Amino acid sequence: MSLKGNAAVLTKPFNFEILEYPVPKVEFGGILIEVSASAICGSDLHAWRGERKMKGGIILGHELTGRIHTLGAGVSTDYLGKSLSIGDRVIFTYFSPCHRCYQCIRGKFTDCPSNFNLRKTIEEYPYCTGGFADYYYIRPGAFVFKVESHLTDDAITSINCALATVMSAIERSNMNTGDTVVIQGVGALGLYATLYARERGAGTIITIDGQENRLELSKKCGADHTININNIKDEFERIKIVKELSGSSNGADVVIEVAGVPQVINEGLEMLRLGGTFVEVGNIIPESNVNVDFNRILHGIKYVVPASFYEPWLLPIGVKLIERTKDKYPIANIISHNFKLNEINDAFNFSEWSRDGGTDVIRSVVMPK
Ligand SMILES: [Zn+2]
Numbered sequence: 001m002s003l004k005g006n007a008a009v010l011t012k013p014f015n016f017e018i019l020e021y022p023v024p025k026v027e028f029g030g031i032l033i034e035v036s037a038s039a040i041c042g043s044d045l046h047a048w049r050g051e052r053k054m055k056g057g058i059i060l061g062h063e064l065t066g067r068i069h070t071l072g073a074g075v076s077t078d079y080l081g082k083s084l085s086i087g088d089r090v091i092f093t094y095f096s097p098c099h100r101c102y103q104c105i106r107g108k109f110t111d112c113p114s115n116f117n118l119r120k121t122i123e124e125y126p127y128c129t130g131g132f133a134d135y136y137y138i139r140p141g142a143f144v145f146k147v148e149s150h151l152t153d154d155a156i157t158s159i160n161c162a163l164a165t166v167m168s169a170i171e172r173s174n175m176n177t178g179d180t181v182v183i184q185g186v187g188a189l190g191l192y193a194t195l196y197a198r199e200r201g202a203g204t205i206i207t208i209d210g211q212e213n214r215l216e217l218s219k220k221c222g223a224d225h226t227i228n229i230n231n232i233k234d235e236f237e238r239i240k241i242v243k244e245l246s247g248s249s250n251g252a253d254v255v256i257e258v259a260g261v262p263q264v265i266n267e268g269l270e271m272l273r274l275g276g277t278f279v280e281v282g283n284i285i286p287e288s289n290v291n292v293d294f295n296r297i298l299h300g301i302k303y304v305v306p307a308s309f310y311e312p313w314l315l316p317i318g319v320k321l322i323e324r325t326k327d328k329y330p331i332a333n334i335i336s337h338n339f340k341l342n343e344i345n346d347a348f349n350f351s352e353w354s355r356d357g358g359t360d361v362i363r364s365v366v367m368p369k
């Protein structure tokens, strides 16, 4: 009899149903895992609200960890040569580059078009392409790493999306030691960006948000200054504050956009010094339109860099980072609420409510077992 699992299937916007689905035959190079923790990412909330087209019932969740259930033929080690066996805990890129395209042969795995084929419906092989389920299929081509650390499952679950994405954003900004870094938005990505910038040698870190509890948490993650947009409502005033705080450079060296709204982009660009870098991370849904005066980009000498997906080598470094700093920063407060699979509707409602400041949840995690 073939193996089956339960999954929270998004059948229409705002509605999950717990359904049984077949577990796929594992291909050469693939791995099937039993999910132990899967976090609710902002992009899951976009899908749940119906902001992306759906072809059928889908399983959301891509920020996850789990233990190996079945190893496909040809897989005996992770991507650092550590042996893999049934029961080993792993993290992995949620995207699977093809390893045989123009971008892949240049080593730019983040730019592979296959990365966008993330999710199938539950009718299509390999069915379990989302983390809110008993099983998840790691496709051939994804980068997999064994995690032998003492860290709990919920502490590592956000490494393969939230943490690695902002680590990549900061790497791509070419931030130097002592730089002034502005972080627009301090949900989970902004908090991780703050602590990574701090660990990587930022000079002054300024965080901007509308929720005071998140700004306070960002201070504990290493921010030097916070700007609450509800207290300082005028964007020109906020730009002035950033320029003053950045001292002689007269503007930030780096701005990381993780607010996920296009309205903050011009403000972020204006906060930069001449030659500063703006990294775009948050506007992940179509029609994130904004008017930008490209003369201000040209004569303001602003570098604009996208950070979508991330370099696979950041995953094991992310594990080490969390191991080393878990007592230094309130990492446990970033992953703030746990839910069971059958509580998923509550988990999403709760996360949505927190966007408006209704709860103090930063990242909710669903743990199927
Ligand atoms: Zn994500």
Ligand SMILES: [Zn+2]
Binding pocket: 097, 098, 099, 100, 101, 102, 103, 104, 112, 113, 114
């Ligand atoms: Zn490719």
